[in-house]
Amino acid sequence: MNNRFTDALAKADRPLIMEIKRQDADGRDLLGARGVAETVERFEAAGAPCLSVVTGHWFGGSENLLKDVAARTALPLLRKDFITNGRQLERTRELGASAVLLTARVLPATALARLTDRALELGLTPFVEVADEAEVALVRRGSACVVAVNNKDIAARERLPGDPARSRTLLPSVRSTGTRLPVSASGIADPVTAARLIDEGFAGLLIGTGLLRAPSVTAWCAAFDAARKVPARGRPGD
Numbered sequence: 410m411n412n413r414f415t416d417a418l419a420k421a422d423r424p425l426i427m428e429i430k431r432q433d434a435d436g437r438d439l440l441g442a443r444g445v446a447e448t449v450e451r452f453e454a455a456g457a458p459c460l461s462v463v464t465g466h467w468f469g470g471s472e473n474l475l476k477d478v479a480a481r482t483a484l485p486l487l488r489k490d491f492i493t494n495g496r497q498l499e500r501t502r503e504l505g506a507s508a509v510l511l512t513a514r515v516l517p518a519t520a521l522a523r524l525t526d527r528a529l530e531l532g533l534t535p536f537v538e539v540a541d542e543a544e545v546a547l548v549r550r551g552s553a554c555v556v557a558v559n560n561k562d563i564a565a566r567e568r569l570p571g572d573p574a575r576s577r578t579l580l581p582s583v584r585s586t587g588t589r590l591p592v593s594a595s596g597i598a599d600p601v602t603a604a605r606l607i608d609e610g611f612a613g614l615l616i617g618t619g620l621l622r623a624p625s626v627t628a629w630c631a632a633f634d635a636a637r638k639v640p641a642r643g644r645p646g647d
């Protein structure tokens with residue numbers, strides 16, 4: 410099985426899944442003059458272990474964006490979209506991703522189970538996003554998945570601010586799914602909040618807007634490293 414995404418995240422000193430997203434949920438541009446090429450370079454230079462690419466049209470994404478990013482980097486890629494069928498999973502692999510978002514909030518339980526199995530069959534890591542206890546209970550084959558708590562509400566199209574307290578509350582049950590990679594996702598902009606989530610036991614964080622709007626990704630990461638109680642080993646640039 411292809412575990413490139415999970416291996417890279419598990420080994421990372423700075424376990425930040427940096428996200429490339431064209432627009433926020435209100436249609437405001439997030440890439441600016443930098444465009445895709447420079448954004449990928451900035452994230453790679455900051456030592457990202459893997460990247461997330463939003464192909465969902467709510468956020469200005471497309472399959473071409475994933476193709477474009479895959480052509481520019483060898484880092485493992487997560488595709489973020491609203492996946493509902495097996496054909497989209499096959500396409501995700503063809504486009505060069507090694508992990509795929511499955512959103513518990515928008516999928517019937519049977520579909521979530523079927524898509525988890527199919528993703529694993531195809532060698533894709535399911536990145537299962539949950540927002541409450543009932544959704545955590547739907548996760549299957551957790552030990553083969555990344556299980557991520559979404560701090561924002563996808564049903565409100567992520568227009569409301571995120572609340573990292575949701576991640577804290579759900580961490581014990583997320584762990585009980587068997588995942589070795591609990592992740593906190595969305596609405597994390599401040600490096601000190603990010604550091605606390607890692608100190609509290611999250612194996613990774615998924616950050617889009619916060620890093621895309623940061624004047625310097627390197628400076629953001631330095632502030633994150635400095636705020637961590639357990640320092641990262643052998644950081645790039647040390």
Ligand SMILES: O=P(O)(O)OC[C@@H](O)[C@@H](O)c1c[nH]c2ccccc12
Binds near residue numbers: 512619
């Ligand atoms: O930009 P943020 O607040 O850091 O959020 C990132 C990510 O979690 C968000 O883009 C996202 C969460 N669920 C999704 C579903 C589809 C597309 C995108 C998403």
